[in-house]
Amino acid sequence: MSFLKNRAVIGVICIVLSLIICFAVTPLFNKAISDKTEIVRVVKEIRTGEEITADMVKTVEVGAYNLPEDVVRSTETVVGKFASADMVPGDYIIASKIAEEPAAENAYLYSLTGEKQAISVSVKSFANGLSGKLQSGDIVSVIAPDYKKQGLTVIPPELKYVEVIAVTANSGADANTGEHSEDEGDKELPDTVTLLVTPEQSMILAELEADGDIHLSLVYRGEQKNAAEFVKAQETILEEIYAPEEETDREAEQTGEPAETESSAQEETSESGTEESEVG
Structure with a gap:
């Protein structure tokens, strides 16, 4: 009788455990899997040290289960930052892949x-x-x-x-x-x-x-x-070496205008002198 009683107790325990799993644990697990969240995903190839622009990333909705804790969830967090690792389309961005400043060597x-x-x-x-x-x-x-x-x-x-x-x-x-x-x-x-x-x-x-x-x-x-x-x-x-050339050009231009005026005046004088000699 004690043997049958023990088997009955074990059976009841198994039934209770199965009910707990079916009606408590499984729904919670399914809920965790079905939960959705938004993350930032790469849509264009990004090289190390490159500044991230708005057209390189987009926000997508994915399952929240098993995502890294430091996954980036807003494009505002990454746009204007610099990539600290190479990223290809389809990658999701985590905090360790971006930096405020470009890599030291760049x-x-x-x-x-x-x-x-x-x-x-x-x-x-x-x-x-x-x-x-x-x-x-x-x-x-x-x-x-x-x-x-x-x-x-x-x-x-x-x-x-x-x-x-x-x-x-x-x-x-x-x-x-x-x-x-x-x-x-x-x-x-x-x-x-x-x-x-x-x-x-x-x-x-x-x-x-x-x-x-x-x-x-x-x-x-x-x-x-x-x-x-x-x-x-x-x-x-450098200013002393290259600035005088510009000043010389300006002076030449300014000096050239009066020179042309003087030559034209001389031509007019010679022409008037010729006319007077012809009249004489």
Whole structure:
């Protein structure tokens, strides 16, 4: 009898558990699966460091079950931000994939305003680029051996104080950002140095790059405020070099008008003199 009684108790317990699962747990599970929520989904390919625009993303309704907690649910959260990872159409965006600022290795490219340009020059030997010690923010002078095939090694006045904005290895990765790496043994040597210059300076650098070696000598490394003083001094030099040409052109134009007036007056005088002689 006790055996049958135990079996009956077990049977009742199983029935109760099945009822709980059917009428309590299962509806809750189904409700969780059927719940909908809005998330932001990528509709155009987005590259690392690229600014996210409104046409790259859209809001879609999906099932709320098993979504990451940090999934972005509003386009206002992502538009105007920068991608910190590559994203393809169909991806949903999570907070770790966006940033307020572009990636460190690309930040300097987003600070260009149109007044100045970024141009890279080759570091053709280890010594040419200060033995791999140059960093972003350094102020350097550009030394041109055999400048314009004249047999002289000079620092062109246009390139006396130039700001370094990137030092890049052959792999395309920034070699020296000024940050200390934990694995210094795998540090890559610089292959190019990117400089922040005016259009006039970029043309001179392009000529030097085509003609031969370029050497870079470090002028200053330190506080940005002090570095800005060197840049300002270079701008003053450029104004002195290029501004007089414009002023000379203006003076020539202004001087040319009276000159034409005088010549025309002389022609009129000669013509009147001829007429008088004919009358005489």
